[in-house]
Amino acid sequence: MLAYAARRTGLGFVQVLAVAVLAFALVELLPGDAAVALAGDQPDPAAIERIRERMHLDQPALVRLADWIGGLVTGDLGASLVSGRPVADILGAALQPTLVLAVSTLVLLLPLSIGLGVAAARRRGRWPDRLITTATVGLYSVPEFALAVLLVSVFAIGLAWLPPTAVGVPSLLAEPLVLVLPLAVLLARPICSIARLVRAGMIEALGSEYVAHVRRAGVAERRVVFAHALPNALTPATAQIARTVDWLLGGVIVVESVFVIPGLGTALVDAVNARDLPVVQGIAVVFGVTTVAVNLLADLVAFRLAPRMEVAR
């Protein structure tokens, strides 16, 4: 376990480093003079000079790369080109709504998807299974914004049960009703993929030798399902849970835009549209590090659950 954990953590560090270098490389990839490209449609010499000075574009690329990595370690991400605020401040202000969304999605995701998968597997071939299977296949890659808009028009406008956006809400936690529709949209895709995998794993586990043996030994069915079959059925799903964090981050970007939630996703889209590269770089690093960390955690958990099948790369 320790050797595997050390090797896997090493790979994680390399990935984090690569994400940081890639974010840095964004500036280098800009066509032509970066300062001119960033200054916008009406290049004003003063603005170009200001950008060049603020991003230290007159220094060689390697020096700037070392500065950028050093800044990351100490938490200094530079300053926004638009507002001049430190990027770390912008991230700090936008972090809370995104964290609320992501954490509550993950908290709801596991019980719901595992419950659906187990329920479908236990009623295999009958109508609950067919219903769950069709729904999970169909909604697998539905665009979140389209789903969100449809839900808003039905539940917020047609029926007027729920607020349509989070405009004017001081904190997401203060108004839990605001969270209902965004969470439903965020959960749709991950639930589908994980429930399918749990269902497939459960069907395989329930048909296995050891479950037949446990049943013959007279163990109660509930215990057979949850204590014996489920842990083995979860191993393939663990990797997918990590993959859904990828979707979740993408979903957060879209959902925050639809429901006007001032989180990291909104900040990222605004920064991309304004070509505010320091902010884009900072958010990219935060998202990239999160993804790498979650993948690392999932691989370690999967290894712990079933050490025999090393999640090799």
Place this chain on the structure above:
Amino acid sequence: MTAEPSQAEARGHPTDGEPSSAEKRRTRRAHSKPGALGFRHTRPRDPGPTRRTARRTAPPSADLIAILALLTVPLGLALVGPFLPDVGGDRTRPFDADAPWPGTDHLGASVLDGIFDGGWGIVVTAAAATLLAYLVGFPIGLAAAATRHRWIDEILMRPFDLLLAIPSLLLMLLLASIAPPTAWMLVLIVALVNLPDIARIVRAAALEVARRPAMEAMWLQGESKWHNGVYIGRSILPTVAADAGVRLVGAFYLVAAASFLGVGAGPEASDWAVMVDVNRGGIFLSPWGVVLPAALLVALSVGLNLLFDRLLSRRAAS
């Protein structure tokens, strides 16, 4: 054979309905799988796939008709829509609730015009991006699997590991933040985002083929590399084609999300996703301007998912 017993048989053991084909199947498996013991051991314990195929094949048309109906409307609108004449010639107020159904959009034009013209771009962009990703990813995965030099494999595949560490929508936003906004750029970006997955699947499928005895024999006979590559490429084509549907739906998702967020495509672009974005402000006054394009996108995505899943499970069953 009368209808009654054949149906009963089909429910129980669909593959054993014809003894000759079952026999053939068994011998073929015995050839391809030397460890037939393990196979025989697990086979009776897993009636899952057989029963499911029985259910799927017994009422064959009901599912399919529903799926096709779901797909016909959005695909038809996307492909035929641009050739239909404009409906409302004169523009009225934006988000006019009194205008003939389905109301007007943010510029005061009829929503129907946008619906007719807006599907084409998304469908074509997604299809072009998928095609481009395969044109690049297929040779890369094939070369990585077919080569006997490990370092070539590493050089070709390692960069994709790093790309996969970045969320796909984030990667797309990053690329869009520095690329000039044109329709072709969106195709390029979506293709690049899909590239790692495609190269990996091609490589995995090709590795399996490359280890076959037939390949060993071809190496020993001194066949040219080109010949070997063509053999592998032809062998993995069914596997790769089965995966292509999933990639197309994924590309469709990315294109729609990018259009909605206003990145990639130029500001003059107008498709269903852009319609949802620009008409959001008037959702209380003229909801159809948002609901219609969103519903079309959802129907297209759900329909494609169900269709490709059906094709996949058919393939797995046969």
